[in-house]
Amino acid sequence: MTPVERAQMAMMLEVTAYPKPGNVDRCHDYKRTRLEHFLASAILARPALEKAAGGEGGLGEVLRESVRLTTVHGGGNTHFGAFILLIPLLRGGGIDGAIRAVESSTVDDALDFYRAFSLVKVRMLPGDPLDVSDPRALDTIREGGMTLLDVMAHSKEHDMVAREWVNGFALTRKAVGLLHGAGCGREGVVETFLRLLAAETDTFIVKEHGPAVAGEVRRRAGEILSGSGDLAAFDAECIARGINPGSTADIIIAAIFIALGEGWEWDCSRKE
Amino acid sequence: MTPVERAQMAMMLEVTAYPKPGNVDRCHDYKRTRLEHFLASAILARPALEKAAGGEGGLGEVLRESVRLTTVHGGGNTHFGAFILLIPLLRGGGIDGAIRAVESSTVDDALDFYRAFSLVKVRMLPGDPLDVSDPRALDTIREGGMTLLDVMAHSKEHDMVAREWVNGFALTRKAVGLLHGAGCGREGVVETFLRLLAAETDTFIVKEHGPAVAGEVRRRAGEILSGSGDLAAFDAECIARGINPGSTADIIIAAIFIALGEGWEWDCSRKE
Numbered sequence: 001m002t003p004v005e006r007a008q009m010a011m012m013l014e015v016t017a018y019p020k021p022g023n024v025d026r027c028h029d030y031k032r033t034r035l036e037h038f039l040a041s042a043i044l045a046r047p048a049l050e051k052a053a054g055g056e057g058g059l060g061e062v063l064r065e066s067v068r069l070t071t072v073h074g075g076g077n078t079h080f081g082a083f084i085l086l087i088p089l090l091r092g093g094g095i096d097g098a099i100r101a102v103e104s105s106t107v108d109d110a111l112d113f114y115r116a117f118s119l120v121k122v123r124m125l126p127g128d129p130l131d132v133s134d135p136r137a138l139d140t141i142r143e144g145g146m147t148l149l150d151v152m153a154h155s156k157e158h159d160m161v162a163r164e165w166v167n168g169f170a171l172t173r174k175a176v177g178l179l180h181g182a183g184c185g186r187e188g189v190v191e192t193f194l195r196l197l198a199a200e201t202d203t204f205i206v207k208e209h210g211p212a213v214a215g216e217v218r219r220r221a222g223e224i225l226s227g228s229g230d231l232a233a234f235d236a237e238c239i240a241r242g243i244n245p246g247s248t249a250d251i252i253i254a255a256i257f258i259a260l261g262e263g264w265e266w267d268c269s270r271k272e
Numbered sequence: 273m274t275p276v277e278r279a280q281m282a283m284m285l286e287v288t289a290y291p292k293p294g295n296v297d298r299c300h301d302y303k304r305t306r307l308e309h310f311l312a313s314a315i316l317a318r319p320a321l322e323k324a325a326g327g328e329g330g331l332g333e334v335l336r337e338s339v340r341l342t343t344v345h346g347g348g349n350t351h352f353g354a355f356i357l358l359i360p361l362l363r364g365g366g367i368d369g370a371i372r373a374v375e376s377s378t379v380d381d382a383l384d385f386y387r388a389f390s391l392v393k394v395r396m397l398p399g400d401p402l403d404v405s406d407p408r409a410l411d412t413i414r415e416g417g418m419t420l421l422d423v424m425a426h427s428k429e430h431d432m433v434a435r436e437w438v439n440g441f442a443l444t445r446k447a448v449g450l451l452h453g454a455g456c457g458r459e460g461v462v463e464t465f466l467r468l469l470a471a472e473t474d475t476f477i478v479k480e481h482g483p484a485v486a487g488e489v490r491r492r493a494g495e496i497l498s499g500s501g502d503l504a505a506f507d508a509e510c511i512a513r514g515i516n517p518g519s520t521a522d523i524i525i526a527a528i529f530i531a532l533g534e535g536w537e538w539d540c541s542r543k544e
C-alpha cells in the first residue's frame with residue numbers, strides 16, 4: 001500500500017467501523033451528512049494527498065486543496081480535522097517527519113489555511129481574534145507574522161487536533177499504541193475509539209455542547225470499557241442528542257494511517 | 273470528477289446502497305467478505321483503472337492488474353465482474369468506445385484474462401473446454417486464435433457480464449436508463465437494482481443455485497416493486513440462503529459509472 005492509499009484506507013476504515021458513539025458510521029447517518037459523503041471524500045481527496053506525499057505545494061495550500069476537493073458534495077465538512085493531521089504526516093513520511101514539516105510552516109501556510117475555512121463551516125470560539133469568519137483575521141496573521149504552527153498553537157487549548165501540531169502528535173502516538181493493543185479490523189478501531197474517548201476530552205464536543213457534556217461522554221465511554229455500560233444504547237443516545245466526538249475521529253484516522261504503515265492488520269479475515 | 277474517480281465512486285455507491293437483496297451492503301457482510309473488502313478494492317484498484325483510462329496496456333493485462341491489486345486482502349473476489357465492464361468502458365471513454373475496444377481485443381488479452389482467474393475463485397460451468405481450472409484452456413485459446421471477445425462470446429449464454437461484451441452493453445444501457453428514471457442517491461440505486469433483478473435472470477445465481485432459484489428471485493423482486501413483497505424480509509432470506517445476485521451488482525456498477533458522467537446525481541442532499 002502506498003502512503004496515499006494508507007491515508008484513504010484510514011479514512012474508510014474509521015467511518016465504516018461501528019458501533020461508534022455519536023459519529024457517522026456504517027449504521028448511522030446525520031441528516032445532511034451520510035456515510036457516502038465520508039467515503040466520497042476519501043476517494044476525491046486523492047490529488048491533495050498525492051501532493052502532500054510528493055512534497056508539492058505548502059502545507060496550507062495542500063490543506064486548502066484537500067478541503068476544496070471534498071466539499072464538492074452536499075454533505076458539508078467531513079475530514080477537515082483529519083486533513084490537518086494527515087497532510088503533515090504524509091509530507092513528513094511519519095510522525096518524526098511531520099514534526100519537522102509543521103515546524104517549517106510559513107505565514108503563507110497560515111493564510112491558505114484560513115482561506116480553506118471559507119469553504120466549510122467550522123465552529124470557532126466566540127471573540128477569538130483569529131475567528132475565521134472575521135476578515136481581519138488575515139491581517140492579524142500577516143501583521144503578527146504568524147506561521148501555521150503559530151495558528152495551531154493559538155488554538156491548542158480548545159482544539160485537540162491543532163494541539164497535535166505543537167505537542168509532537170502525542171494523541172496520535174497514543175492512539176497508535178492503543179490500536180496495536182486492540183488488534184485487527186473494525187473491532188480494533190472501535191475499542192481504540194472508546195479508549196481514547198474515555199481518556200481524552202473531545203474538544204469538538206466541548207465546542208458544541210460544553211465541558212459538562214464532554215465530561216459525561218468520557219465517563220460513559222469508561223463505563224462501557226469496564227463492562228457496566230451499553231455501547232448500542234450510548235450510541236443511540238449520542239445520535240439523538242447530536243453529540244459527535246468528531247475530533248476523536250480525526251485522531252483515530254491519523255492513528256490508523258500510522259499503524260497501517262507499522263503492520264497493523266485492517267483485515268481480520270487474513271488471520272483466520 | 274475524472275473517469276477513474278467515477279469508477280471508484282460507482283463501486284462505492286453500489287456496495288453502500290441498501291437494502292439490496294442478498295448482496296453485501298451497508299448493513300450486511302458475508303462471513304469472509306465484508307463491506308470493508310469492497311471499499312478497499314475501490315481504493316486499491318486505482319492504478320489499473322488509471323491504465324484503463326490512459327490507454328496503457330491491453331484490456332486483458334489491465335484486467336489482470338485490477339484483480340491482482342484487489343486480491344491483496346482476505347475477502348476474496350469482490351469486483352472481477354465489475355472490472356470486466358469498467359475497464360473497456362474506461363478505455364473507450366463510454367459505451368460506444370467500449371464496443372470498439374472489445375472488438376479490438378486480442379489473443380494475448382484472452383490469455384491474460386485466464387491468468388487473472390488464477391488469482392480468484394470464479395465459478396465456471398462443469399465440462400467447459402475453457403474451464404479456468406484446466407491448464408489446457410490456455411492451449412485451446414492459443415490454438416483457436418481466440419480473442420478476449422471470442423472468450424466472452426463463448427460464455428454469453430451463461431454469464432450476463434460476458435454477454436455485455438457481445439451485445440453492445442445492452443444491460444448496462446438499460447440500467448443507466450433505469451437509474452436516471454429512479455432518481456438520486458442510494459434510493460435510486462436500490463430501485464434500479466430491484467428493477468434489473470425483476471427483469472433479468474442473474475446468471476451468478478443460476479450458477480450457484482440453479483435456474484429455479486434465479487427465477488424465484490426475479491419473481492420476488494417484481495413483487496416488491498409492485499408493493500406486494502417485503503424488501504427487508506426478502507433481503508434477510510437471501511442472506512440466510514446464500515443467494516447473491518452478484519452479476520446484477522456488476523451491471524449496476526457499470527451503469528452508475530456511465531450515469532455519473534451523464535449528470536445522474538449521487539448526492540440527494542444537494543437537491544434539498
